Every structure is written in C-alpha cells, then in structure tokens.
Amino acid sequence: MKTPKRHTITAALPYANGPLHLGHLAGVYISADIYARFLRSNGEDVAFICGSDEHGAAITLRAKKENKSPKDIVDEYHFSNKDIFEKLRISFDIYDRTSSKHHHETAQELFMEMDKKGAFVKKESEQYFDEEYQQFLADRYITGQCPKCGYQDAYGDQCEKCGSTLSSSELINPISTLSRKSPHLKNTTHWYLPLDRHEKWLSEWIQKGIYNEEQVHNPENWKNQVVGQCMSWIKAGLQPRAITRDLDWGVNVPVEDGEGKVLYVWFDAPIGYISATKKWANENGKRWEDYWKSKDTNLVHFLAKDNIVFHTIIFPAILSELDGYILPTNVPANEFLNLEGQKLSTSRNWAVWGKDYITEFPNQEDILRYVLCSIAPENKDSDFSWKDFQARNNNELVAIYGNFVNRIIVLTHKYFSGKVPSPKKLSNDDNSILDSLLNFENKISVNLEKFKFRDSLKELLNLARLGNKYLADQEPWKLIKTSPERVSSIIYVGLQIAGHLAHLSEPFLPFTSAKLLKILNLKFTGWDVLKNKLVLKEGHSINNQELLFSIIENSKIEEQLNKLKNVKTLKNEKINSKFKPKVNYKNFEKLELKVGEILNAEKILKTRNLLKLKVSIGENELTIVSGIADQYNPKKIIGKKVTVLTNLKPRKIKGVESQGMILMAKENEKNIFISPSSLDITNGSKIY
Numbered sequence: 001m002k003t004p005k006r007h008t009i010t011a012a013l014p015y016a017n018g019p020l021h022l023g024h025l026a027g028v029y030i031s032a033d034i035y036a037r038f039l040r041s042n043g044e045d046v047a048f049i050c051g052s053d054e055h056g057a058a059i060t061l062r063a064k065k066e067n068k069s070p071k072d073i074v075d076e077y078h079f080s081n082k083d084i085f086e087k088l089r090i091s092f093d094i095y096d097r098t099s100s101k102h103h104h105e106t107a108q109e110l111f112m113e114m115d116k117k118g119a120f121v122k123k124e125s126e127q128y129f130d131e132e133y134q135q136f137l138a139d140r141y142i143t144g145q146c147p148k149c150g151y152q153d154a155y156g157d158q159c160e161k162c163g164s165t166l167s168s169s170e171l172i173n174p175i176s177t178l179s180r181k182s183p184h185l186k187n188t189t190h191w192y193l194p195l196d197r198h199e200k201w202l203s204e205w206i207q208k209g210i211y212n213e214e215q216v217h218n219p220e221n222w223k224n225q226v227v228g229q230c231m232s233w234i235k236a237g238l239q240p241r242a243i244t245r246d247l248d249w250g251v252n253v254p255v256e257d258g259e260g261k262v263l264y265v266w267f268d269a270p271i272g273y274i275s276a277t278k279k280w281a282n283e284n285g286k287r288w289e290d291y292w293k294s295k296d297t298n299l300v301h302f303l304a305k306d307n308i309v310f311h312t313i314i315f316p317a318i319l320s321e322l323d324g325y326i327l328p329t330n331v332p333a334n335e336f337l338n339l340e341g342q343k344l345s346t347s348r349n350w351a352v353w354g355k356d357y358i359t360e361f362p363n364q365e366d367i368l369r370y371v372l373c374s375i376a377p378e379n380k381d382s383d384f385s386w387k388d389f390q391a392r393n394n395n396e397l398v399a400i401y402g403n404f405v406n407r408i409i410v411l412t413h414k415y416f417s418g419k420v421p422s423p424k425k426l427s428n429d430d431n432s433i434l435d436s437l438l439n440f441e442n443k444i445s446v447n448l449e450k451f452k453f454r455d456s457l458k459e460l461l462n463l464a465r466l467g468n469k470y471l472a473d474q475e476p477w478k479l480i481k482t483s484p485e486r487v488s489s490i491i492y493v494g495l496q497i498a499g500h501l502a503h504l505s506e507p508f509l510p511f512t513s514a515k516l517l518k519i520l521n522l523k524f525t526g527w528d529v530l531k532n533k534l535v536l537k538e539g540h541s542i543n544n545q546e547l548l549f550s551i552i553e554n555s556k557i558e559e560q561l562n563k564l565k566n567v568k569t570l571k572n573e574k575i576n577s578k579f580k581p582k583v584n585y586k587n588f589e590k591l592e593l594k595v596g597e598i599l600n601a602e603k604i605l606k607t608r609n610l611l612k613l614k615v616s617i618g619e620n621e622l623t624i625v626s627g628i629a630d631q632y633n634p635k636k637i638i639g640k641k642v643t644v645l646t647n648l649k650p651r652k653i654k655g656v657e658s659q660g661m662i663l664m665a666k667e668n669e670k671n672i673f674i675s676p677s678s679l680d681i682t683n684g685s686k687i688y
Contacts, residue, residue: 051096056265144171618684
C-alpha cells in the first residue's frame, strides 16, 4: 500500500485582541477546514495547524485602552475564539498560542540559528519616540495620512483603506496613539533581515516554482493576485526589515545586547506554525520534522490578502536561512468579504460576529459554513448580505438538499419498512445515474485540489439536484401499486445518491453529514467507500427521518438587518452631530461626582505634562494623574476646588495608580478646571 503523502496546512493565526467575525471565517478558516477535511477523507496524512497570535503592538494597544495587562487580553480572546472555532467544527489538529513557553523557546532557537549564520544585519536607526510616555512606538502605535491613498487614519504598518503595506516613516503627519501628539525620531539599535539578499531566488521561486534548482511547485496553480502582489513588492526592490522591536510584551531577543527588545510579531508569529507542530507531534508520537523538512510534504498557507507578503516573501526568506526547511507549495490567499455592500469594520462595529451568530442561530452552523463557502472571496472581494443568506438556506439547503433527503427516507420507510430494497428492475437510466455518482466525487476532488471551493460546493448541490430530479421524473408514489418491483429499484438508486451525498458533504457540512450518516445508519470511513458506487447494501436498515435544515423566516432576517441599521444610524449620528449619543438616567446615575480639593501637586519625572495630584473628597483622599503640567503651575493649584469623578476604575499611568478623574473644560486648546460654583461647599459633597 502506498504511503499517503503528508500535508502541513496552516491557517493564519488570528490576533488575540478581538473577536472573530464573518470576514475572518470566509477569508481563511472555512476554506482551510474544507481542504483539511477533504485530504483526510482521502486517507492522507494531515497536520492542520493554527493558534492565537498573542504578541505585537495591537494587543498592547488594546490592553492600554482597557486598562488591562496584555495577558488579560490574550487570555480572553484566545479562549473565546477557540470556542467559536470548535463550535463551527473547524478541525485544527492543534490550536496553540504564541505566548506559550514552548513557542518562545522555539522562536529564540531559530533566531539564534539564523544569527550564528549571519542571516541578520544589526544596525542603528531612527524610530519614533513618544516623549510623554517615554517609549519607542511600534508601527501600530502611530497613525497618520497614507502616502498612497490619502486616508487620514492609516497605521504605521498598513493602511486599512487601500491595503498598502507601509512603514511609519512614510506616514504624513504621524501621531502617537498614546499621547495623541507628534512623536519625534530617536536612535535605537535593531536586528534586520536583509530581504534584498533574497530578491533573485524569491522571484524565481514565485514565478517559476524553482528553488535550489529544483521544481518545488507549479506556478500555474498559484492565484494571479498572489503572484501579482509578490512581484510588485520584488520589482519595487526589497529592503532590509527590522525583526526586533523596543517593547516589553513578546519573545525576548536572546542575546546579551537584546535587553528591552522583543522579536517583531511578523517574525515570531509564523514561527508559531512550527512550534505548534512540534507540540502536536510530541503529543501524538510523530516526528515534527516530517511536516516541515520532508520533500514528501506539501506546505499550504491559508490566509487573506493582507497577509500575502508575510507568507510568500518574509517567512520563506526566514525558512531559507534555516537548515532543511521546505517552502510552501501554495498560498491560496483569499480577498476580503464585505457586509451588505460595505467594507467590514471592527472599529465601527460593522460586522457579524461569530459569537453572535452561534448564539442567535443555534444548531445552524452548517448554514453559515455553506453560505460563506458559496460566496468565498477566492479571486475578488465578495459580499455577505442577510437576504442572500436566507435565500441560499431556503432555496438551496432546504428546497434542494433537505427536500431530497426527506423524500427518499420517507419513501423508504413508507414502502419498504425502512430497509434498502432489492433493485429488481434497474433501467439503463438507473445504471447511468449510478455510474455518474463517481463523477461527482471526481469533480469535487479536482476543484478542491485547485482550491476552487465555490465550484466544488456547486457540484455537491448538483448531486442533491440530481436526486430530486430523479425522484420527480420516476414518480415512485404513482407506481407503487402497479409496479412495486420498479419502485424498489428507484428507492435503491435514490438511497445510493443519499449515501454519496452524506460522504461528500463531510468537508463542507460536517454537522449535516453526521446527521445524514446517522439516518442512513452508516459510519464515515472516508471517500474510498464511494469508489464502488454502492454504499448501501440490500436489506440494510435505515433510521427515521431527521430534519436537516429549516426555513429561516423573514422576521429573523429583519432582526439582523435592524441590528446593522442601528450601527449605521449611530455612525451617522457621530458624523452629523456635535453631540454624543443620548444616554438614559440610569447610566448617568452610575457616575459619582463629588467636590474635591487639591491638597498637593507634583510633576511626574520623565514626562512632559503629567501631574500627580492628591485630592481630598471629604473622608478620603484620591491620587489622580492629570495631563495639565504644561498649563498649570503645581504650586498655584494647591487648595483649588474641583469636580471629581470618584468611581472610575483605577488605571496605572507611568507607574502611578490614578484613582479618579478631574473634570475639565477645553477652551482655545486650554484645559480649564470645572470648579464648584461656591467655595464653601464641603469636600466630598455629591454633585447631581
């Protein structure tokens, strides 16, 4: 028996700084899961690898905004996202995390291996520095005008509007997201990966599939947009790229002069695929090297278009500097999914969140898998709409797939007591249909091998269509009295169609496949069973019908559209009005405002405008950090009465725990204390 070929399949590690939405699922994870399940269905050796990307500035930025530690953030989203994947039956062999000890060790080992080989260039450069917060700014801590499309809020590493990859030095009018002030450039030392050294071989590998004079992949199988984006980068000239950062959250640089520096997230995150494979292999009695260093292994990266260059230029350059690693056979990157004709936006809440879908559409996970596969943005951006979602469920899954299964199972129980009848009068058309069943498995396989998931799903539905048409043409309910032997053959053929449908559905609709197999009283053992056409033997007992899909009513869709309408209305209110959205009295009541008196004020060292204030609110005193040192002399505000928000959650600012907030008014760019109208009001008096 031939040993199955190995496949290492990676799905882009989602950032553990926010929840998953349909764009993530359609862009990466549904397609990757279908492909992994397809390979397993054919008996191939698969390692399907993913995990949480838990380092980087985006996570520390969210932690600062929410007054939490980075670990609090990654713990929350690692487990919540993992739960969504599990509920959608995304069949990762391992879902790891890059904050783990074994990942840090793996990333450091590979850094050291590359460093010893001279793969890096160490040099001093200028990097933006926030004087107020006394720290260097990672690219995600800087926003400004995109030099390519003019978008005002582009990040220092990427413009979310046009998708261009940037460096912070390219931004026009850069602003620190911490202090909201212009940062200045300051010298720092980092390790760089000199991508310019890799230009020639990368170009030959991407365009011709040749690496080290060997043909390692077929370039005709790569998507045009993937090759196009890669070559655009290469033709523009690859530049050295820093692989370390001045941060305190991440994988520490494991050399003497690496103190205070961590590996840049785009360097350590893809190494997460390797560290996760090592862990999985160790736990399952396998050799991890077989999945990363064997020429008999296909390495395929699933991701969205904003991650293409990291997996086709930067990560391959890293792998080429390490001993014996293979390069990806394909990188079938998807484009983006839009929502109701607009670009998805997490900041505007213009999204359908995975957690919400699972809660609001219980036991309908396969509907989402089906719809997202049928509209997958394989070669261009696609659009998710709730009306289309409803139509695909009602008109395809219910009316075609579910209808056929329901009819053939009901007829089997009605006419043959729930047992597969003997085919006593098979016609030429019957035999032709049985022969055609093999074609469906072949067409689906060919399309999946070419990463054409939408086309493969169409063939699956065509199989259900065939079953419906066959029953409609044969009309066994009209023949049962005059030709029962003919009816036995019709039901026999219909059940074989259902058997093939149950098996071929497994990669796409795992919940439905399991239900249908249970109805047919079969176990899933892979697609080998389909080779002989007949998956159900005469006399085999089947179980009672179970509803596979149900109609989605208009009211359910209107509910979802109203949610989005409210998001859009809120957005328009923010744009068109100088007032914030109205709040009810109960929300206002939660705020505790009191009269306070400043007892002491002192400048916080190594900051430009922060004062540490001691404020009396009657029986208690609060420590409050306020950014007013550039406008108020500390000595002259002692004894001043102020309005204090006293029940604000404490937050550490430059090492000082701030326990409240002093209310200020802004006039002509100057902060002015909001003081109680009467100086005789007792400290601690409540303000209503």
